[in-house]
Amino acid sequence: MNKPIVLTGIKPTGHPHLGNYIGAIKPALEMAKKTNYQSMYFIADYHALNTVQNAEQLKSYTYEIAATWLALGLNPEKVIFYRQSDVPEITELNWILSSITSKGLMNRAHAYKTKVDKNTEVGLDIDAGVNMGLYTYPILIAADILMFQSDLVPVGKDQIQHVEIARDMAASFNHTYSETFKLPQHVVTEETATIPGLDGRKMSKSYGNVIPLFESPEKLKKLIFKIKTDSSLPTEPKDPKQSSLFTLYKEFAEENEIIYFKRRYEEGIGWGEVKQQVFNVLNRELEGPRAEYHNYINQPKILQEILEVGGENARKRAQENLKIIKQRIGLTF
C-alpha cells in the first residue's frame, strides 16, 4: 500500500530568516518526521520567477533555501526534496489545468485581488505591475499538488484558498473526464506565535526588519541588541507576553529555562541582560545548523546532487501520472 502523500512548496524569494524558521520550517520538519506519510518538499522556483527576475539572485536563493532545510535537519533519504523546475511534467499539467479553469476564478484569487485593490486605492490601472505568472499562480500551485496525487498540503493560513482551488479543479476534471485526481486537503500548520522583527512588527522581508538565520554570532548579537524595547527601568516588573524578546526566547529555550526567564521578567530585569540571554540561547541552538549551512553553501555540488536525486524520484512519479492524465483527455493513441 502506498503511503499518503504530504506535499508542500517553498518559494526561493529571499534570505531565510528567523520568522521563516519558526513559522514554516520548524513545523514542516516536525511533519516530515511522521513515518506514516511520504513527504514531498520542493523548491518552488517557477513560482519565484514572477518576482525574482535576476538569474544570479534566483540561483543564490535556491541554494540558500536548499542548504537551510538540509542544515536544519531535513533528511533527503526520507523526504523527496526537489526543485519544481526539474519536473517539467508540472508545467505540462499547468497547461492542461489552465484550459479547464475559468478566468473569473483567477480574478477572485487573493494574491491577484490584493494587488488589484492596492492599485485601485492609489489610482493606478488595476493590472499595473501584474504579470501572467502572478495572475495564474493558483493554477501552477494546483499542478504542483495534483501532479503527485497529494493527500495533505501543509500551508500557512494565507494559502488555504490555493489548496481549495486545487481541490475544485481536481473535482471538475474528474467530473469531465472520469475519476483521475485525488482531492487534496490543506493542513494549517499550527498557529505559531507571530514572530516579531526588529521594530516589533511581524518579521517580514517586506518590512526590512528581519534577523537572518545564519548570520555570524557577532552580527546576530548586534541585531538582537537592536530589537526595540520600552523605556522601563531594570528594576521594574515586565510582562513577558508584551515582549518580543521573550517570544523569540521561548522558541529556542528549554522548558525550565523559559519558566526561570519568565520569573526574572516578573521580578524586574534590565533589557540589556534580556538581550544577552536571548542571544545566548539563539546562538547555542543555531551554532550547529549554521556550520552545516556553510558546509553546504561552500559545496554547491553536494546540493545539486541531492536535488538531482530528489528530482529524478519526483519526475518518475510525475511521468506515470501524466501518462494517465493524457489518456483521460485524449492525447494518447
Ligand code: TRP
Ligand atoms: N505558494 C506557496 C508560498 O507562497 C508556495 C507553494 C507553491 C506551495 N506551490 C505550492 C505550497 C504547493 C503548497 C503546495 O509560500
